[in-house]
Amino acid sequence: EIVLTQSPGTLSLSPGERATLSCRASQSVSSSYLAWYQQKPGQAPRLLIYGASSRATGIPDRFSGSGSGTDFTLTISRLEPEDFAVYYCQQYGSPSITFGQGTRLEIK
């Protein structure tokens, strides 16, 4: 199965700053079947990005995704207070779907 490794484990930033989160796959992710999710305490994950770079319905344009093959990035251009959460990448291009271990974005 494809292993996804996210970095950093924790990112400490202030509102208004730019956040860059990384997701690296152990093998190439086919057809950009790569998604990003945001999860807040006590809630289910929320789809942010699919197909590596397409924003899901209702997601603000400060969220953007990029990358292909084995290296993917989630960028939040200007952090809002509600953006501090845990972020997961997911690959769903093979019969066995896998998630990264998450990046915690915390207020500095």
Next chain:
Amino acid sequence: QVQLQQSGPGLVKPSQTLSLTCAISGDSVSSNSAAWNWIRQSPSRGLEWLGRTYYRSKWYNDYAVSVKSRITINPDTSKNQFSLQLNSVTPEDTAVYYCARDPGIAAPLGMDVWGQGTTVTVSS
């Protein structure tokens, strides 16, 4: 608006079977484009996809290797829902269980609708 409503017990004894149901509103379990997934989350294992069911002229299932020998996911077209059964549970199966929709597995759309989550504890 698609919604998923989970139900099932929060406590299961070791060696018994964990059973959860996910009721669908606003879509159909028999959709020719969507897939219906079960995912769990625990501090030790993180987010772990367990499996899915989907209909493409006939029913298909895909299961994670880690649980393949113990899992069954079944659709129930009469109630527009799908279920998870996990046999021979141990304390390592303690987790929050989620159901989720993938609106189109033939296209890279992600999992856009999730159930509310069910905390399941395996303990005697």
